[in-house]
Amino acid sequence: SAVIxxxxxxxxxxxxxxxxxxxxxxxxxxxMFWYRQQPGQSLTLIATxxxxxxxxxxxxxxxxxxxxxxxNLTFSTLTVSNMSPEDSSIYLCSVVGTGYSxxxxxxGTRLTVT
Amino acid sequence: AQTVTQSQxxxxxxxxETVTLSxxxxxxxxxxxxxxxxxxxxxxMILVIRQEAYKQQNATENRFSVNFQxxxxxxxxxxxxSQLGDTAMYFCAxxxxxxxxxxxxxxxxxxxFP
Numbered sequence: 176s177a178v179i180x181x182x183x184x185x186x187x188x189x190x191x192x193x194x195x196x197x198x199x200x201x202x203x204x205x206x207m208f209w210y211r212q213q214p215g216q217s218l219t220l221i222a223t224x225x226x227x228x229x230x231x232x233x234x235x236x237x238x239x240x241x242x243x244x245x246x247n248l249t250f251s252t253l254t255v256s257n258m259s260p261e262d263s264s265i266y267l268c269s270v271v272g273t274g275y276s277x278x279x280x281x282x283g284t285r286l287t288v289t
Numbered sequence: 290a291q292t293v294t295q296s297q298x299x300x301x302x303x304x305x306e307t308v309t310l311s312x313x314x315x316x317x318x319x320x321x322x323x324x325x326x327x328x329x330x331x332x333x334m335i336l337v338i339r340q341e342a343y344k345q346q347n348a349t350e351n352r353f354s355v356n357f358q359x360x361x362x363x364x365x366x367x368x369x370x371s372q373l374g375d376t377a378m379y380f381c382a383x384x385x386x387x388x389x390x391x392x393x394x395x396x397x398x399x400x401x402f403p
Binding site: 176206208216217218219220223265267269271276277278279280282283285 | 336393
């Protein structure tokens with residue numbers, strides 16, 4: 176399985192500001208995913224990030240609010256823009272393993288917006 | 290659209306005993322994968338076990354096994370010889386072939402008591 180790190184592990188941010196979350200993988204992967212886990216809830220896919228192309232967003236998520244970069248095969252960033260308290264969540268990145276079906280997750284970033 | 294349902298919000302089990310977590314899903318797809326993920330308090334999502342829909346044999350990983358009933362669209366997880374370290378949220382997830390999109394259930398919180 177891939178080793179995935181995320182930065183920061185947690186942050187407390189002011190309303191109206193933006194935060195960029197980094198996801199680093201120890202091996203090259205084609206597809207990376209960003210998920211949101213609201214307090215006490217399950218995981219919801221935000222978008223799929225492929226290297227060299229625009230991210231594909233799920234219904235209810237837009238690029239202006241959650242811009243994503245994927246500059247190479249081991250790294251991606253997710254920005255949470257113009258934050259409100261409703262954005263307080265855990266944000267997780269994941270990658271597809273060599274088995275082409277398993278997804279492995281980073282440790283998550285706990286975001287609190289005040 | 291696919292849905293995943295976990296009807297047990299919370300479960301508890303005594304150490305060394307066996308516990309079964311339930312999951313049902315709804316899909317019109319014929320080819321898909323099913324997963325159980327574990328999320329301990331550290332919030333790291335850990336893949337526990339995977340089942341391919343075309344395989345009749347139930348998947349097993351050490352103390353973890355599944356009961357996959359394709360016709361009933363049921364995918365339960367059995368944890369044998371429960372350990373304190375099994376205390377976590379457990380999420381059932383569905384992925385259709387060639388999508389890489391995981392759809393999660395709402396989770397079951399499992400508490401293992403000494």
